[in-house]
Amino acid sequence: MSKEANYFQSVKVKKRIKQTIILIVLILGAILILSPVWWMLATSFKSMTEAMQYPPTLWPHKWHFENYIETWKAAPFTRYLLNTIFITFFVVLGNVLANTFIAYGFSKIQFKGRNVLFAIVLATMMIPGFVTMIPQYVVFSKLGWLNTYFPLIVPAFFGNAFFIFLLRQFFMTIPNEMIEAAKIDGGNHFYIWSRIVVPLSKPAIATVAIFSFNGAWNDFLGPLLYVNSEKLYTLQIGLSVFKGQVSTQWNYLMAGSLLVLLPVLVLFFIFQRYFIEGMNITAGTKG
Amino acid sequence: MHTEVPKNTKTKRPRTKKTLSLKQKEGLQGYIFISPWIIGFLCITAGPLLFSLYGSFTNYDVTSRMDFIGLSNYIKMVTNDDLFWISLGNTIYYVVISVPLTVFGAVLLAVLLNQGIPGLRIFRTIYYLPTVLSGVGVYLLWMQLLNPTTGLVNTMLSWIGIQGPAWLLDPNWTKPALIFMKFWSLGGGMLLYLASLQGVPKSLYEAAEIDGANAFKRFIHITLPMISPVIFFEFVTGIIGGFQVFQEAYVMTDNGDGGPANSLVFFNLHMWDKAFNVFDMGYAMAMSWVLFIIILILTLINLKLAPRWVHYQGGDQK
Numbered sequence: 001m002s003k004e005a006n007y008f009q010s011v012k013v014k015k016r017i018k019q020t021i022i023l024i025v026l027i028l029g030a031i032l033i034l035s036p037v038w039w040m041l042a043t044s045f046k047s048m049t050e051a052m053q054y055p056p057t058l059w060p061h062k063w064h065f066e067n068y069i070e071t072w073k074a075a076p077f078t079r080y081l082l083n084t085i086f087i088t089f090f091v092v093l094g095n096v097l098a099n100t101f102i103a104y105g106f107s108k109i110q111f112k113g114r115n116v117l118f119a120i121v122l123a124t125m126m127i128p129g130f131v132t133m134i135p136q137y138v139v140f141s142k143l144g145w146l147n148t149y150f151p152l153i154v155p156a157f158f159g160n161a162f163f164i165f166l167l168r169q170f171f172m173t174i175p176n177e178m179i180e181a182a183k184i185d186g187g188n189h190f191y192i193w194s195r196i197v198v199p200l201s202k203p204a205i206a207t208v209a210i211f212s213f214n215g216a217w218n219d220f221l222g223p224l225l226y227v228n229s230e231k232l233y234t235l236q237i238g239l240s241v242f243k244g245q246v247s248t249q250w251n252y253l254m255a256g257s258l259l260v261l262l263p264v265l266v267l268f269f270i271f272q273r274y275f276i277e278g279m280n281i282t283a284g285t286k287g
Numbered sequence: 288m289h290t291e292v293p294k295n296t297k298t299k300r301p302r303t304k305k306t307l308s309l310k311q312k313e314g315l316q317g318y319i320f321i322s323p324w325i326i327g328f329l330c331i332t333a334g335p336l337l338f339s340l341y342g343s344f345t346n347y348d349v350t351s352r353m354d355f356i357g358l359s360n361y362i363k364m365v366t367n368d369d370l371f372w373i374s375l376g377n378t379i380y381y382v383v384i385s386v387p388l389t390v391f392g393a394v395l396l397a398v399l400l401n402q403g404i405p406g407l408r409i410f411r412t413i414y415y416l417p418t419v420l421s422g423v424g425v426y427l428l429w430m431q432l433l434n435p436t437t438g439l440v441n442t443m444l445s446w447i448g449i450q451g452p453a454w455l456l457d458p459n460w461t462k463p464a465l466i467f468m469k470f471w472s473l474g475g476g477m478l479l480y481l482a483s484l485q486g487v488p489k490s491l492y493e494a495a496e497i498d499g500a501n502a503f504k505r506f507i508h509i510t511l512p513m514i515s516p517v518i519f520f521e522f523v524t525g526i527i528g529g530f531q532v533f534q535e536a537y538v539m540t541d542n543g544d545g546g547p548a549n550s551l552v553f554f555n556l557h558m559w560d561k562a563f564n565v566f567d568m569g570y571a572m573a574m575s576w577v578l579f580i581i582i583l584i585l586t587l588i589n590l591k592l593a594p595r596w597v598h599y600q601g602g603d604q605k
Binding site for chain 1: 327414416571576
């Protein structure tokens, strides 16, 4: 009997040791993962000489809060910010409207060819962006849309394969009986979409909104291709131009980078749940 | 524009229209709902796809010419463009190392996080954070982190007595530098694996333990098969994404000049140069089709090999 107790005791101890080792590894890993973010923050507050100093300091000698104001003034960042907000707003709006609409069609209405068309939706995820980029550029230039925001905004209103997939996945969990009941009450599909399915799908829609916000906010390639004049620059383009202007002033560059990343960071901490939920919808269907 | 569509359906719905059966009416509405996608698919995917396929056989330059020149672009690519081969080689190097490394790291991390350790939520947030951070700001940050003398990476390496390489300045280390940066955001995959791991029934492990399977065996025979669909998904999308690597190389080398000794000329970077600097659009479109076909073949191979190692529970995957 005591032998058995000993056995369990030793298993317990072993387990505890294992857990402790794993915890230490994970903490070290977390420090490594976070260190670049700390570095960015610390550098952004350093003086220029300290930012270039060797060996580098991990904690600024003196915190230069004015770096942020000077950075913001060094380039028309306010303009870039307003431009980016404008584009992002319409991209998110387009993505939420179009993709909920399309996904509703693919999940709640029976029609001929639905499965084939949905397979095509999924297959389009495999097409490299650069294949369609050149012809799109040609079309948009023929439409006179170069140096406007149309090429960045309009496509968002025509659906995105990944978002359609994600929303369809979610809509399928809404019981069809609810749809049928609404139909009997005389509701048409548009009514059901706007009054039942969309309000019930807030978490999934939030996921789509957040992902598309991040996509639009961080988009570099689109504005690089379609926007030429400086007054239309977005934050991403502005930041890359800024890099050329202040090439060695790393404190300013890091302050600028951090300011550009800030909305994304804030959004992440507030809506973390939706990021994780979105990923889980993907994982749940794959595994 | 499409937001107007539903209003039209309302006017189309009156019951007087007896010619359509209920089922047909329903079907019509289905098409109306997916119509934005159909229009988008035709105008910004399928149409451009066909245009670029035809364009790849021409000397198109946007402004004036578009003469059919047969396979010339493809022949030139293979026989008379060193940068094509360099860019293809660089891209394959990047994909072959980056994709398996990131998958491996993310699986390992997810398994560690799944051992019932305290503070799981905090760890999950921390490890996922870099995935959210992207764009120019992050590339600028990494350019500084990878600075050979004053950067954080080499500083940390020096603490453990390693003399770090010159990273973005040394042609041999530019690609590892980008792979390293990519590895930083392994949290996206981790989250998927973790979600999948949490769905593995505990009883499976208990049964295996009673049968005397050690931790390693349990990992190989239970954990891996159970999360194999997610590994497969990450692997396939990783390859598709990896072959299209562009932005980081463009920003981190001065506006896409390709880095030291062309070591960061990736496929898309070369294509970009041909299309929007030289305006040899026909040639660039031919390149884009080569990339498309490479990705297509690799994806088909992956799908073909999947049944050998991907384990689907219950069989029905929809």
